[in-house]
Amino acid sequence: MRSVQRLAWVLLLATLAGALGALFGPSGRWGGVDLGGTGAAVLMLALGGAVWLFAVRSDQVFPEHMSVSERRAWVGLAFIVVILASFARQLWVLSGSASIPESIHGLFAHQFIQRLITLIIAWSVISSLIGRRAGEVETDERDLRLRHRADRAGDWAFTLIVIAGICVLASIPAPLLAWWLSPIVLANLLIGLLIAKTLVEHVALALAYRAGRA
Amino acid sequence: MSEHIVNRIREWRLLRAPMTQAELAHACSVTRQTIIALEAGKYSPSLELAFKLARALGRNLEEVFQYAEKN
Numbered sequence: 001m002r003s004v005q006r007l008a009w010v011l012l013l014a015t016l017a018g019a020l021g022a023l024f025g026p027s028g029r030w031g032g033v034d035l036g037g038t039g040a041a042v043l044m045l046a047l048g049g050a051v052w053l054f055a056v057r058s059d060q061v062f063p064e065h066m067s068v069s070e071r072r073a074w075v076g077l078a079f080i081v082v083i084l085a086s087f088a089r090q091l092w093v094l095s096g097s098a099s100i101p102e103s104i105h106g107l108f109a110h111q112f113i114q115r116l117i118t119l120i121i122a123w124s125v126i127s128s129l130i131g132r133r134a135g136e137v138e139t140d141e142r143d144l145r146l147r148h149r150a151d152r153a154g155d156w157a158f159t160l161i162v163i164a165g166i167c168v169l170a171s172i173p174a175p176l177l178a179w180w181l182s183p184i185v186l187a188n189l190l191i192g193l194l195i196a197k198t199l200v201e202h203v204a205l206a207l208a209y210r211a212g213r214a
Numbered sequence: 215m216s217e218h219i220v221n222r223i224r225e226w227r228l229l230r231a232p233m234t235q236a237e238l239a240h241a242c243s244v245t246r247q248t249i250i251a252l253e254a255g256k257y258s259p260s261l262e263l264a265f266k267l268a269r270a271l272g273r274n275l276e277e278v279f280q281y282a283e284k285n
Binding site: 066069138140143213 | 243244247250260263
C-alpha cells in the first residue's frame, strides 16, 4: 500500500470518527473533552484534508484497477453513509425533544440541513477532483449500463418502501396518526425515503463494479 | 441450452503487438477497466463498441465476436 493510500485511510477513519463525535456526542463530555465540538472540528479537518489529498494526488489514492466512475461510486457510498448517520441523529433528536418543531426552521435548529449542505459540497468537490486525470475516459457505456442497473435497484427499493409505508399508515388508528404525523415528521420521512433510495443505488453500483472486476 | 457472445479481443490484441489494454481503450474511447471486463467475458459490448473494437484490432466483426451456444 502506498503512503498516499495510507494517508487516505487515516483521513477516512478520522472523517468517520469526527462524524460519530459530531453527531452522537454534542452534549456529552469524555475525560473533560467536549465530544460534539471536537468531533465537528475533526470532521471539518478530515474533509479539508481529503479535498487537499484529492486535489494533489487523486491518481494515487485509489487502486490502479478502479476506473474514475468506480472511484466516484465508492466515494458516493461513503458520503451517503455519513448523510444517513446524520439523518438518524436528526430523528433521534426529534424523538427526544419535548415538542416536535412545527416549521422548517425546526430542521435548521437541529443543524441537519447545514450538515447536509456541507457534506454535499464536499462530495461534489471530491468527485470532480477524482475525474481530473487528463486524457482519460471518465464514463463509458459499461459505466452507464451499471448505473442504469443501480438506478433500477433504487427504484425497486423506493417502491417497496412506499408500499411498506402505506401498509403501516393503513394499520395505525386515525386518532393516533393525527397526533403523531405532523407536517415536519412527514417531511423527515420523505427525506429518509430519498436517502434510502440513494443508499440502495450506491450500494448496488459499488457491488456491481466489484462483481464485474476480472 | 443458452447462447452467449464470446470474443477473441485478447488474442487479436496480443497478435497486433504490442497493443496494450490502455491503447485499445483509448482507440475505442472506453476505460481500460471495460477492456479488462470484455476480455474476461464479464461484459457484452453494444453493437457500436463491438464495431469500434473490431476496427481498432483490424479485423471483421465476426473474427472478434462469435455468438455461441453452451450447455
